[in-house]
Amino acid sequence: MNIYGIRAIYHFEMARTFRTLWESIAAPVLTTSLYFIVFGKAIGSRMGDIDSVSYGAFIIPGLVMLNLLNESISNASFGIYMPKWAGTIYELLSAPVSWAEVLLGYVGAAATKSVVLGLLILGTARLFVPYEIAHPLWMVAFLLLTAVTFSLFGFIIGLWADSFQKLQVVPMLVVTPLTFLGGAFYSVNMLPPLWQKITLFNPVVYLISGFRWSFYGIADVNVAISIGMTFGFLIICLAFVWWVFKTGYKIRN
Amino acid sequence: MNSDNPDPIIFVRGVNKTYPGGFQALKNIDLDIKRGEIFALLGPNGAGKTTLISIICGIVNATSGTITADGHDTVRDYRAARASIGLVPQELHTDAFESVWATIKFSRGLFGKAPNAAYLEKVLRDLSLWDKRDQKIMALSGGMKRRVLIAKALAHEPTILFLDEPSAGVDVELRHDMWRMVHGLRAQGTTIILTTHYIEEAEDMADRIGVINKGELIVVEDKERLMRKLGKKQLALVLRKPMASIPAGLNAWPLTLSDDGQALIYSFDTQKEESGIAELLRALGEHGIDFKDLQSTESSLEDIFVSLVHKPMGARE
Ligand SMILES: Nc1ncnc2c1ncn2[C@@H]1O[C@H](COP(=O)(O)OP(=O)(O)OP(=O)(O)O)[C@@H](O)[C@H]1O
Numbered sequence: 001m002n003i004y005g006i007r008a009i010y011h012f013e014m015a016r017t018f019r020t021l022w023e024s025i026a027a028p029v030l031t032t033s034l035y036f037i038v039f040g041k042a043i044g045s046r047m048g049d050i051d052s053v054s055y056g057a058f059i060i061p062g063l064v065m066l067n068l069l070n071e072s073i074s075n076a077s078f079g080i081y082m083p084k085w086a087g088t089i090y091e092l093l094s095a096p097v098s099w100a101e102v103l104l105g106y107v108g109a110a111a112t113k114s115v116v117l118g119l120l121i122l123g124t125a126r127l128f129v130p131y132e133i134a135h136p137l138w139m140v141a142f143l144l145l146t147a148v149t150f151s152l153f154g155f156i157i158g159l160w161a162d163s164f165q166k167l168q169v170v171p172m173l174v175v176t177p178l179t180f181l182g183g184a185f186y187s188v189n190m191l192p193p194l195w196q197k198i199t200l201f202n203p204v205v206y207l208i209s210g211f212r213w214s215f216y217g218i219a220d221v222n223v224a225i226s227i228g229m230t231f232g233f234l235i236i237c238l239a240f241v242w243w244v245f246k247t248g249y250k251i252r253n
Numbered sequence: 254m255n256s257d258n259p260d261p262i263i264f265v266r267g268v269n270k271t272y273p274g275g276f277q278a279l280k281n282i283d284l285d286i287k288r289g290e291i292f293a294l295l296g297p298n299g300a301g302k303t304t305l306i307s308i309i310c311g312i313v314n315a316t317s318g319t320i321t322a323d324g325h326d327t328v329r330d331y332r333a334a335r336a337s338i339g340l341v342p343q344e345l346h347t348d349a350f351e352s353v354w355a356t357i358k359f360s361r362g363l364f365g366k367a368p369n370a371a372y373l374e375k376v377l378r379d380l381s382l383w384d385k386r387d388q389k390i391m392a393l394s395g396g397m398k399r400r401v402l403i404a405k406a407l408a409h410e411p412t413i414l415f416l417d418e419p420s421a422g423v424d425v426e427l428r429h430d431m432w433r434m435v436h437g438l439r440a441q442g443t444t445i446i447l448t449t450h451y452i453e454e455a456e457d458m459a460d461r462i463g464v465i466n467k468g469e470l471i472v473v474e475d476k477e478r479l480m481r482k483l484g485k486k487q488l489a490l491v492l493r494k495p496m497a498s499i500p501a502g503l504n505a506w507p508l509t510l511s512d513d514g515q516a517l518i519y520s521f522d523t524q525k526e527e528s529g530i531a532e533l534l535r536a537l538g539e540h541g542i543d544f545k546d547l548q549s550t551e552s553s554l555e556d557i558f559v560s561l562v563h564k565p566m567g568a569r570e
């Protein structure tokens with residue numbers, strides 16, 4: 001195991017984050033604050049409670065997840081796309097590191113960053129809405145699992161993309177709609193019956209539902225299914241990355 | 254090829270590369286690099302030099318064939334193989350926002366070596382980069398970036414160093430520094446494989462030369478032997494009276510007339526025992542040809558290279 005190699009990649013990625021610390025943190029915290037003001041306070045005050053949770057508090061887990069997904073994907077995809085684009089990937093490809101070590105470095109750094117951001121948003125939410133966390137350990141577990149899984153997914157997008165447009169397209173056209181329709185702002189039970197069925201094909205529903213359960217003990221779908229689905233997605237991503245490194249697809253010609 | 258060499262540090266057998274578009278960049282390459290030598294890989298643009306280096310270093314997958322570096326298969330045992338190799342790529346690929354110091358520290362770690370600030374300092378000092386250590390790479394000139402790439406390649410103390418066109422875009426001073434460094438590394442036992450388009454450089458530096466053309470390795474030879482074997486000498490006889498054509502009686506001699514008719518040029522093989530110059534001079538005297546000066550020249554590696562690369566396939570030995 002090339003521990004120094006993993007550490008080098010991890011530090012490199014974290015240094016990149018610290019160089020743009022202000023942008024990385026200010027933008028998501030600001031947008032989320034706006035959400036809390038508009039949805040939590042202005043609109044939320046006219047909405048009834050959902051499952052006896054105030055609307056302002058109800059949207060917190062969803063908003064954290066929304067940021068977690070976006071940050072994980074954009075950090076990790078950018079992290080591996082940049083060396084491809086700049087040509088510096090030659091060094092990574094010629095180094096004595098395995099695919100698992102490369103992943104630990106890149107995905108580890110991207111996940112670290114998005115977890116920190118998730119916690120920051122939770123802190124920000126506190127300024128606007130009071131809330132409790134019923135199962136803090138599960139909350140952290142969901143946070144970590146989601147950050148790792150979607151950083152891995154972002155890593156795959158970064159490997160696949162061969163232009164900045166492609167780098168943006170999956171997050172914009174797929175992930176954003178799925179997160180908005182994933183129950184961040186509503187309970188699945190509020191949808192008409194047909195849409196309640198259709199929405200079950202949206203993987204983000206499971207993430208948000210599980211995460212919300214760790215806060216308030218309420219869930220749209222069974223928590224075990226939530227965890228199972230997330231792990232399933234994680235394993236699919238891992239298998240894909242393993243295949244990419246094994247065949248050299250798109251990176252070693 | 255080179256079967257007399259029992260312990261090559263790099264061993265390439267039957268390597269082919271066809272790029273996804275269907276272009277075959279390498280054709281059945283067999284090559285041994287000897288431990289501790291400086292090997293120059295020459296060839297025109299697009300010959301396949303970078304492709305071959307990239308395959309050995311693990312950046313590009315070969316279509317077929319096997320390679321070992323320091324006894325380790327570069328695919329099955331890639332960790333050990335790659336740990337011994339340092340690569341300075343042809344293109345100036347650098348992390349614009351990193352500092353010089355951060356980037357070489359990164360390289361050392363990536364290659365699995367424990368931090369060693371003293372060693373890295375020495376590398377930077379040898380390359381006159383020490384005062385630039387805290388600068389962002391994007392603020393450096395092209396030649397300085399090239400030095401940074403060399404420092405990165407040396408950061409993990411490799412025993413094999415690839416330099417892919419290190420002298421491209423580099424001023425005279427850096428070139429001299431670089432060659433001094435290469436000799437220093439060789440003295441410590443590092444094996445060096447370089448490509449260059451400055452043939453005189455290969456002539457000065459290399460122990461052995463390989464010439465690759467259109468994906469085929471056409472010659473691998475000791476430099477001295479290559480120059481002796483393929484080198485030609487020429488004797489130019491500057492005539493007292495210009496000539497329109499060579500007299501018929503001299504047809505048996507390999508003579509050419511210079512374009513202005515001012516000189517006769519006699520080419521002879523350096524391999525032959527007898528140059529034939531004495532007989533030629535006698536024959537010229539018999540034909541009443543008088544000359545006022547004579548100069549002899551030897552073909553450079555460059556001439557040899559050009560003739561090798563342009564000779565049709567069948568005509569090679
Ligand atoms: N990624 C690629 N896809 C398709 N063809 C490629 C690729 N990389 C290189 N080639 C082709 O392979 C051939 C060999 O290229 P290579 O870069 O190895 O040449 P070279 O000998 O290093 O040339 P130069 O002296 O210009 O650096 C060229 O014809 C080139 O166009």
Ligand SMILES: [Mg+2]
Nearest residue numbers: 302303304343
């Ligand atoms: Mg090249």
